[in-house]
Amino acid sequence: MRSGNLVISFPDLQQLQFLPEIEKKSQLRFQETVHSECAFGETLSADHFLARYRENSLIISQISQKSEISIAGFLVFKKIPDNTETTLFIEEMSVLPEYAGNRIGEKMIQYMVSIRPEIKSIWLTTFENIPWNAPYYERLGFLQIPFQDCIPEIQKIHQVESSKGLKNRIAMVKYIR
Numbered sequence: 001m002r003s004g005n006l007v008i009s010f011p012d013l014q015q016l017q018f019l020p021e022i023e024k025k026s027q028l029r030f031q032e033t034v035h036s037e038c039a040f041g042e043t044l045s046a047d048h049f050l051a052r053y054r055e056n057s058l059i060i061s062q063i064s065q066k067s068e069i070s071i072a073g074f075l076v077f078k079k080i081p082d083n084t085e086t087t088l089f090i091e092e093m094s095v096l097p098e099y100a101g102n103r104i105g106e107k108m109i110q111y112m113v114s115i116r117p118e119i120k121s122i123w124l125t126t127f128e129n130i131p132w133n134a135p136y137y138e139r140l141g142f143l144q145i146p147f148q149d150c151i152p153e154i155q156k157i158h159q160v161e162s163s164k165g166l167k168n169r170i171a172m173v174k175y176i177r
Contacts, residue, residue: 006072006104008111011060016049019060019074019094026073026094044076044092052076052091059111061095061104072099075108080123080153087151088116090124100132106140113176121175123154125161128170142172 011019023043052058061073073095080089095104113119124142127133134144147158150171161169 005064006102006107007062007064007069008059008108009062010056011053011058011071011074013053015060015071016046016053016058018071019049020044020046022071022074022096023092023094025096049076052078056115059108059115061099061108063099072096072102073104073108075105075112077112077122080151082121082151082153086116086118086120087153088112088119088122089153089157090122105136109140120177121173123151123171123173125154125157125169125171128168134170134172137172137174140174142174145171145173147171 020043027043049058055078057077057079059075060071062069063072073093075093076091077088078091080087090109093105093108109122113122122142124137126137128144138144145154147155147170150158154171158169158171
């Protein structure tokens with residue numbers, strides 16, 4: 001997908017090495033929030049990125065400026081079991097702070113939908129009270145769902161997040177078709 005000087009695509013194997021640093025820089029935005037502990041939290045492992053790369057469940061956004069191309073962000077997702085529909089879960093979406101506000105996250109989600117035409121819904125868990133989390137996804141058409149009303153796989157994800165001490169998390173879903 002091309003949009004001006006933005007290109008969204010699957011990464012090359014060599015590009016995976018840059019993704020943890022993008023995630024770390026993106027996390028730094030949390031320093032001045034009630035979730036400052038997330039500013040220096042764990043990132044996805046190299047093995048996790050590699051596994052999603054092999055499953056075609058990892059996309060990147062690249063910005064071309066002058067003669068350079070930089071990775072501006074990434075989106076990691078997985079298919080989750082649901083008896084009634086084909087469902088994806090966004091595990092992580094990170095955009096470098098210097099590119100925030102350019103609708104890169106929205107474009108990566110649109111690209112994800114375009115390469116997975118069979119999907120009927122996209123789920124995620126996020127912080128309720130951080131502007132670039134729940135309010136952002138609401139603007140993209142995601143709806144908040146109480147955890148007790150979520151599909152079982154989302155309830156399991158929430159339990160894992162809670163066990164890691166993450167608070168003020170909510171589940172959100174966007175129905176596609």
